[in-house]
Amino acid sequence: MKQIQTIAIVGAGAMGRGIAQIAAQAGKQVLLYDLNADSVKAALADVHAVWSRLQEKGRMTAEQVDAAKACLQTASDLQALAPADLVVEAIVERLDVKQGLLQQLEEIVSADCVLASNTSSLSITAIAQACRHPERVAGYHFFNPVPLMKVVEVIDGLRTSPEVGDALMQVSRDMGHTPVRAKDMPGFIVNHAGRGMNIEGLKIAQECVAPFYQIDAIMREQAGFRMGPFELLDLTALDVSHPVMESIYRQFYDEPRFRPSPITAVRHAGKLFGRKNGEGFYKYEDGKKQLPQ
Numbered sequence: 001m002k003q004i005q006t007i008a009i010v011g012a013g014a015m016g017r018g019i020a021q022i023a024a025q026a027g028k029q030v031l032l033y034d035l036n037a038d039s040v041k042a043a044l045a046d047v048h049a050v051w052s053r054l055q056e057k058g059r060m061t062a063e064q065v066d067a068a069k070a071c072l073q074t075a076s077d078l079q080a081l082a083p084a085d086l087v088v089e090a091i092v093e094r095l096d097v098k099q100g101l102l103q104q105l106e107e108i109v110s111a112d113c114v115l116a117s118n119t120s121s122l123s124i125t126a127i128a129q130a131c132r133h134p135e136r137v138a139g140y141h142f143f144n145p146v147p148l149m150k151v152v153e154v155i156d157g158l159r160t161s162p163e164v165g166d167a168l169m170q171v172s173r174d175m176g177h178t179p180v181r182a183k184d185m186p187g188f189i190v191n192h193a194g195r196g197m198n199i200e201g202l203k204i205a206q207e208c209v210a211p212f213y214q215i216d217a218i219m220r221e222q223a224g225f226r227m228g229p230f231e232l233l234d235l236t237a238l239d240v241s242h243p244v245m246e247s248i249y250r251q252f253y254d255e256p257r258f259r260p261s262p263i264t265a266v267r268h269a270g271k272l273f274g275r276k277n278g279e280g281f282y283k284y285e286d287g288k289k290q291l292p293q
């Protein structure tokens, strides 16, 4: 099985920087690239700040922080990703853009480099179809925030070689994550199962049975979830999760149980995305959720 030591990450947003953090902490050589140079800069500062906090709390030693910093390098163009054993893309959730990126990468990386997509909802088989070697393409679906959500889905597309999935299973364990293997079906496991709680939560709010924050409270306190559906939507951010809901609905040929809600549609249109821009279902001050008065 291919040993993965150098990991390139394309997309330095919420997901890319989290993947970069855990990979560097595990001693992998990391190359972080984004089309937007400011995003790479912000990601590096963000990850360094996390490591400083972990050191202050005694959860990392100064030597471990120095070693992790040395492992995390930034790249200013795609050509610099040539040494990668694995490229994980965490860019915008659009099939044509992801396909275009993988086609470009195939011209740069080695013949046995694995190309993985962190897509939440797009078909791995469809992403891979644009590549000359679709057998090297797999889904690699982390959750937000990556360092805390210690599970990851490894998804085999119809043409993915089993060894590629095996290599991703192994590198996940190297990084302290628990990998779960899934087939290429809309929403894989989590975004398929998770529809139930999100969609019913939105329906309960739409039917005015209870306000959103009370629905969250009961799902947390009584049902035992770490977050309620609206807290989770705010964390994931509606610019990501609303298109995901629409995509999964379409891919299941408009199956009613997956139908997205007009509540998220209107909030998506109004850019009330969530935590990341300060207002979603809740408002956020200094990153802290405010309960409605």
Ligand code: NAI
Pocket: 010, 011, 012, 013, 014, 015, 016, 033, 034, 035, 036, 039, 089, 090, 091, 092, 093, 094, 097, 101, 118, 119, 120, 121, 141, 142, 143, 144, 235, 236, 237, 240
């Ligand atoms: P984000 O919006 O925080 O970051 C995306 C980054 O990709 C941006 O910095 C942007 O400049 C960059 N980018 C866009 N197009 C690019 C290109 N062609 N080449 C290089 N860089 C490019 O997005 P986020 O939340 O990190 O999501 C990224 C991917 O991960 C999406 O496919 C999303 O569906 C998936 N995902 C998101 C989760 C979440 O909770 N936010 C959870 C699991 C998966």
